[in-house]
Amino acid sequence: MPQKQLLPPAEVEIAADLTTDQMVKVGFEVVQQKGLCLTCHTIGKAGGALRFPDLAGVGDRAKTRKPGFDDIHYLAESLYHPDAFIVPGFNPGMPTINKPPIGLTDKEILCVIAWLQSLGGTPSVTMTTKLPDQSRGLRRVQSTGHPRNRRRAWCCCA
Numbered sequence: 001m002p003q004k005q006l007l008p009p010a011e012v013e014i015a016a017d018l019t020t021d022q023m024v025k026v027g028f029e030v031v032q033q034k035g036l037c038l039t040c041h042t043i044g045k046a047g048g049a050l051r052f053p054d055l056a057g058v059g060d061r062a063k064t065r066k067p068g069f070d071d072i073h074y075l076a077e078s079l080y081h082p083d084a085f086i087v088p089g090f091n092p093g094m095p096t097i098n099k100p101p102i103g104l105t106d107k108e109i110l111c112v113i114a115w116l117q118s119l120g121g122t123p124s125v126t127m128t129t130k131l132p133d134q135s136r137g138l139r140r141v142q143s144t145g146h147p148r149n150r151r152r153a154w155c156c157c158a
Contacts, residue, residue, distance in 0.1 A: 014111065016107075020126055023123070023125065023127065024115050026108075027116070030111055030112050037055075037112075040094070041053065043055045053090060055116065056120065059123075062075050072125055072129065072131070073131075075116050079112065080096065080131075107127070
């Protein structure tokens with residue numbers, strides 16, 4: 001069977017003064033390359049089995065997906081703590097993307113959030129947006145979703 005050699009993606013320097021529009025472009029590049037997001041997520045797929053939620057319209061859905069969360073905090077939690085909230089109908093399994101093997105930086109994650117907001121919404125995140133401290137102040141919360149998937153998970157924002 002033919003083998004394909006995968007090399008680590010080249011590190012991209014992300015300027016601290018990117019505009020939100022520039023962040024959307026960088027975020028899409030991260031999603032396609034280093035983030036490997038489109039390995040499991042789709043954009044606009046109609047019908048059929050999906051491994052993880054389709055991302056079309058997520059910018060709008062994120063505003064109301066989890067009570068008490070705005071879109072930025074919901075998307076940040078979904079990336080930093082993917083098992084804290086499981087979308088009903090799906091199983092857990094998304095990796096924590098700021099840890100190996102993916103290892104996105106906080107700047108890359110801000111850009112990914114900008115891109116996600118652009119899918120059905122208006123990006124409002126900036127390079128100076130302060131996300132909740134992802135390493136401190138975590139408390140236990142109950143995950144939601146399919147009953148067999150419910151379990152205790154760490155969450156920084158609940």
